[in-house]
Amino acid sequence: MTVVPERPVLVAPDKFKGTFNAAQVAGAIGRGLEKAGLMPPDLCPVADGGDGTLDALLPQLGGELVARTVTGPLGRPVKTGFGLIEGGGTAIVEMAMASGLALVGEDMDAWAATTYGTGELIAAAAQAGAAVILVAVGGSATTDGGAGAIEAIEAAGGIGRAKIVILTDVRTPWEDAPKVFGPQKGADAAMVAKLERRLDELAPTLKRDPRGVPMTGAAGGLSGGLWAQYGAALEPGAPFVLDALDFDDRMRAARAVVTGEGRLDQQTLEGKLVGEIGTRTRQAGVPLHAIVGRDELDGFGKRMIDLQMVQEATNLEELEAAGERLGEALASGEA
Structure with a gap:
């Protein structure tokens, strides 16, 4: 008789924005799976290339955090840092940690907010000897x-x-950066128009023109400025992070994958992390489940990525309980 070894569940959630980081979500779900009697899961907290990317990559890739104090989005000093991986050859700069919306609180000022601190981190990473500097550009105030x-x-x-x-x-x-992202940074219609004029005046002063180029508007045009001035490569964050974490190999070694995010909706299928995971699990024939803060995706959307058991959870206790319910369903063959 051939004994088939048990395989772990791969737990690969994104952050629940504004509440829990991806590692906290993964840990809670993992505890629930083990309470249901399953073997220890493979915890793989992930990110989409925005805020939370450093937290997702650094621990799993065995890097170190280099502390720095830089200029915050409104000029106040911010204690932050950047990551070094691969023996210092690659740096990870998360712009939200230097120029993020969370750093301004209620003092949002779309006109005054600056990416200067992010530039300080990029320069410090280069001075530390990094040959490649990854810049994650979500969650900006700028x-x-x-x-x-x-x-x-x-x-x-x-x-x-x-x-x-x-x-x-x-x-x-x-x-399009001002009209798409400006309102969430405190800009009214008049300010959006003012920001559009400023970007239009800045574009021709750079080494190449970022106007009309996809992905150059991220983080209020930070991505485009770095692309135009320094030849930065523009990469979709979700597939890059999943590849860096060897997601595909870990997925194929798992009996199932459970992912999660704060809100599951139509945007999930439009390049967001959970949608990217769903595409990969469907192609590989690996069952996919989700535990989310809010489930607003219709049945057709779920079928597009073969999403099976979906549960809602809004705190760590509920995440753990949802993990336990999923574990029981997997153990009984119901999921």
Whole structure:
């Protein structure tokens, strides 16, 4: 008689924005699966290239955090840092940690907010010897087209031969950044128009013109500024992060995958992380389940990625309980 070894569940959630980071979500779900009697799961907290990317990549890739104090989005000092992986050859800069919306609180100022601190981190990473600098650009407070970051990088002497790779989950072009993202940063209609004029005036001063290029509008044009001035590569964040974490190999070694995010909706299928995971699990024939903050995706959308058991959970206790219910369903063959 051949004994088939038990296989783990791969737990690969994104953050629940504003509440829990991906590692907290994965840990809670994992505890629930084990309470149901399943073997320890393979915990793989993930990110889409925006805020939370450093937390997702650094622990799993065995890197270190280098502390720095930089200029915050409204000029106040911010204690933050950047990650180094691969023996220091690759750096990870998360712009939200230096120029993020969470750092301004109720003092949102779409005009004054600057990416200068992100530029300071990029320059520090280059000075630390990183040959590749990954810049995760979600969660920004800024719409300065990267002007602040470029100023900081030039003040520090440039990036030498380092290569910048932008990770983003949006395809918005440079000129659309103010109208798409400005309102969530405190900009009214008049301010949006003012920001559009500023970006339009900045574009021709750069080494190449970012207008009309997909993904150049991420983080209020930071991605486009770095693309235009330093030849930065623009990469969809979700597939990049999944590949970096060897997701496909881990998925094929699992009996099932459970993912999650704060809200499951139509946008999930439009390049977001859970949609990317769903595409991969469907192609590989691996069952996919989800535990989410809110489930607003219709049945047709779920069928598109063969999403099976979907549960809602809004705190860590509920996440653990949902994990336990999924574990019991898997153990009994009901899922």
